[in-house]
């Protein structure tokens with residue numbers, strides 16, 4: 001019984017469309033008048049209810065532990081909820097509130113007040129007789145305190161010591177291993193296939209570590225004379241880090257029909273710097289400014305490839321001065 | 332209670348109480364009334380700035396959710412989750428937590444993808460907003476300061492986006508960071524030192540670098556952007572919006588528009604919900620940055636056809652187009668190659684944009700207030716120069732995608748690069764000349780139209796209308 005009375009009260013409350021008596025009738029209106037539009041009100045109401053339904057849908061979908069395409073349903077539900085609110089608001093904007101046009105003055109500047117401020121500041125300094133000296137003192141204090149506050153930022157990194165750029169883990173005798181740590185044997189290197197190698201026992205995630213290793217017919221190689229014995233059995237090794245901007249030189253172009261196709265090349269996928277592995281990794285296309293540094297190789301009695309020294313030049317992207325020193329091992 | 336509500340007096344009582352409460356404690360009733368009756372000129376292009384604002388709101392909201400799960404650490408770990416292709420792979424904690432956020436956290440993938448889409452839409456709407464500001468001359472006094480703040484926010488937004496996708500430590504993150512590091516290194520004389528300062532050690536840097544990026548991405552940059560955004564909007568309101576010459580009522584002295592309340596509020600709020608709807612629909616239905624496919628980053632790993640988010644495409648394009656040289660003096664390298672495309676090019680573009688208000692004042696000798704907007708044709712030189720600049724940037728942007736064109740359609744990469752290297756010089760000049768001509772032609776035809784109308788009116792015996 002009680003429930004029914006409440007339901008009726010609620011119904012009257014929600015559905016009653018009693019016109020409100022204007023409370024400010026005695027004053028001129030501020031907002032322009034407009035005619036009511038009950039149809040639009042119903043549409044807006046319907047859209048808001050749809051929004052509520054979609055939002056409830058979101059909660060329901062969320063409550064499932066495993067549901068195929070859950071992300072899609074979640075996005076759909078939440079997106080639709082917002083879309084319905086947006087639509088309701090557009091109905092409100094177009095049909096349920098008036099679109100008045102107001103005129104307003106553009107704000108102006110205040111020349112008199114500007115002058116007063118200037119005067120105020122100037123008069124405030126009347127009592128000072130050594131203005132310039134005081135300003136110098138203030139400048140000195142501000143500058144020094146500013147510098148003192150900035151100096152701790154130097155702890156971020158070794159600002160002046162760029163020696164680290166030249167360090168690599170390679171030195172004479174270090175074995176070449178694959179990514180699982182297995183040594184590379186000369187006899188297992190297949191011709192014109194791309195291998196990635198690392199220094200045995202060193203951190204693989206240093207720019208100075210990874211190598212690309214490719215094997216050619218020794219007659220195909222045109223290395224400078226001082227590097228003639230850097231490629232035992234025609235195996236050449238270069239730093240895998242692009243000298244342009246530090247990406248990994250991850251592509252190898254192998255001509256399948258050498259008569260018409262361009263020669264073999266190492267290519268960096270980032271901006272397609274193209275290096276000729278048969279000519280000491282000379283840059284033949286793309287933006288890199290210098291060749292990939294070459295690592296001299298040797299073969300030990302067990303047939304394992306080893307470094308015969310450090311790289312021919314500094315590894316990775318360039319900085320001012322890059323070429324002025326040779327790479328070295330960390331001390 | 333019930334009776335009062337039915338009589339319809341409930342609502343005004345609440346409002347009266349609220350307004351009284353506020354005014355008695357803050358004295359803001361006059362300000363409130365003025366703010367509610369602030370006039371918004373009614374033009375669709377004015378909504379672009381609002382789209383940027385609302386995308387930013389969504390970015391902050393979804394971003395906060397992501398921070399509750401993401402672990403910014405490069406410590407090494409092994410993946411043991413449900414996604415089979417990555418099982419047993421060595422990776423950083425950061426990457427693993429982002430994969431878990433995608434697969435294990437319920438609604439995590441929705442939030443991640445919505446966040447990423449919001450970032451792309453954010454920058455896109457800023458750029459469109461900027462184009463409308465530029466080509467209508469809205470940057471002139473008294474809004475030049477507003478314009479500088481906007482440009483600064485654009486730069487911050489680009490960096491913020493870059494930091495965001497660099498944090499995850501997937502393969503694309505790492506490749507992008509290697510390039511960013513190299514561009515910083517390439518700054519003449521001090522580049523190497525700056526890179527060491529930021530990264531803490533030669534690439535990939537100290538583990539602290541991840542924390543540095545994280546605090547910048549979730550705290551420093553958002554706060555900076557929010558602060559500048561507040562100032563930007565304050566200045567817009569303080570000087571009022573610009574307007575187009577639409578009727579005789581719109582003048583340099585008077586702005587005509589829809590009041591904040593009730594006219595503008597539901598439109599703007601509706602736009603907010605529309606932006607939110609689009610972003611969440613995209614986030615749920617359209618996959619973006621599937622990091623589990625890229626795999627974890629290792630310095631020796633790379634992949635063909637990798638592309639950054641769209642708003643960095645212009646820089647990738649510029650890096651691609653520069654021919655292979657470093658500037659050297661004997662054995663000393665002075666300017667490494669990435670400097671030209673990665674640093675000098677964006678510097679020039681932003682320099683031009685920052686200098687535009689000043690340049691225009693110098694060239695036109697107009698030092699006064701400008702509240703009325705130009706249509707692009709009304710300022711042929713500005714329009715032509717702007718079109719030339721943005722054509723230049725756009726061509727270079729296209730060049731950034733030439734690897735995709737090669738991988739997808741097999742068009743020779745080298746041929747494309749050579750074509751772009753020519754276009755970069757030719758297209759802006761052509762664009763400049765054509766645009767200028769077009770502006771004058773449009774002005775001319777308008778003049779002719781006016782004369783014809785007047786002549787017809789006179790022929791019909793009507794009095795000529797004063798303009």
Ligand code: HEM
Nearest residue numbers: 377380381383384457461469477478481482484485572573
């Ligand atoms: C973080 C990004 C930005 C946000 C969220 C933003 C937001 C807004 C909003 C909401 C408005 C008022 C609506 C409008 O006139 O479109 C506005 C106006 C303005 N914005 Fe931005 N903006 C951003 C970036 C920029 C940029 C990059 C520039 C220019 C380089 C710029 C220059 C201006 C100017 C000059 C106005 C006043 C325009 C007028 O009154 O006609 N803003 N901005």
Ligand code: FES
Nearest residue numbers: 242244245268271
């Ligand atoms: S990083 Fe290798 S080409 Fe740019």
